[in-house]
Amino acid sequence: MQKRNAIKALVMAAVLGVGVGTAAAQTKLKWAHVYETSEPYHTESVWAAEEIKKRSNGKFDIQVFPASSLGKETDINQGLTLGTVDMIISGPSFAARTYPRLGIAYYPFIFRDGDHLLAYAKSPVFQSMVDEFRAKSGIQITAYTYYGARHTTSQKVFKDCAGMKGLKIRVPDVPAYTATPRACGANPTPIAFSEVYLALQNGTVEAQENPLTTIEAKKFFEVQKAIMLTGHIVDGLTTQIAPHVWNKLSAAERTMFTEVTREAAARATAKIKERESKLADVFRSKGLQVVDVDRESFRSAVLKNVPLDSMGFTRADYDAIQAAK
Numbered sequence: 001m002q003k004r005n006a007i008k009a010l011v012m013a014a015v016l017g018v019g020v021g022t023a024a025a026q027t028k029l030k031w032a033h034v035y036e037t038s039e040p041y042h043t044e045s046v047w048a049a050e051e052i053k054k055r056s057n058g059k060f061d062i063q064v065f066p067a068s069s070l071g072k073e074t075d076i077n078q079g080l081t082l083g084t085v086d087m088i089i090s091g092p093s094f095a096a097r098t099y100p101r102l103g104i105a106y107y108p109f110i111f112r113d114g115d116h117l118l119a120y121a122k123s124p125v126f127q128s129m130v131d132e133f134r135a136k137s138g139i140q141i142t143a144y145t146y147y148g149a150r151h152t153t154s155q156k157v158f159k160d161c162a163g164m165k166g167l168k169i170r171v172p173d174v175p176a177y178t179a180t181p182r183a184c185g186a187n188p189t190p191i192a193f194s195e196v197y198l199a200l201q202n203g204t205v206e207a208q209e210n211p212l213t214t215i216e217a218k219k220f221f222e223v224q225k226a227i228m229l230t231g232h233i234v235d236g237l238t239t240q241i242a243p244h245v246w247n248k249l250s251a252a253e254r255t256m257f258t259e260v261t262r263e264a265a266a267r268a269t270a271k272i273k274e275r276e277s278k279l280a281d282v283f284r285s286k287g288l289q290v291v292d293v294d295r296e297s298f299r300s301a302v303l304k305n306v307p308l309d310s311m312g313f314t315r316a317d318y319d320a321i322q323a324a325k
Contacts, residue, residue: 138243148211
């Protein structure tokens, strides 16, 4: 009886012009990131997942996994090549472990502001990096989202680079993030993003650096006394698609994934910019000191103590980025 039913199903599939197993033809994808569900990186990823499902007539069913639920940032980046995740949002500093040229975006003070970073994301120099990264890793970068200017929170107040000396500060486990603290004589300490609040709370470190929107979302302001507006890195996040997914997409599907993720990135960017502009006053109202620092003292220290070539970056890329408009 079971055999007869199976044969009947095969015949019906042939009559209808569909392949065997069409019921399972829907492609389920895992999209991972380390950000909170309240943040635009998550809400706009959920929007993009729904939009891709709609535009593909249900072919792609994407579930978004927030807040390090599928692993720390290092884990989800590795997951793209291991096949444990299909899409991620992540800073390209992690991709720079495979393709170091991407890491120049984290060289302190390389971007004037968020608009400059977004101009870079559309520039020929960035496109060449995307192409070379895909050639090396198989991973496709489809979109760039503004993450914010990174500022420093601390238990002690300082106003210039010299005031940072000896400060034990948490940074991501990526060399470019250590450049400013090292240049100023601080003690940069890599700690996973999901563990930063506890590390600040128990005194493992006394400071950290992140955009104002992240300081709010992760509630770092609850365990810090002051925010120094160092703005040392203008940061962004990339949307990346695993090779085992990208290589199976048709040309039309690749275009659709790219368009939707870029639209989601633009939506998230607008929300981040809008919120970022208000947060200094919000933090002041919560009793934190918000300090305007001598940014030139930090910039000059970086150029002197951690020059471009010491980090493996080229003047040609630096100049091309400076020219992006």
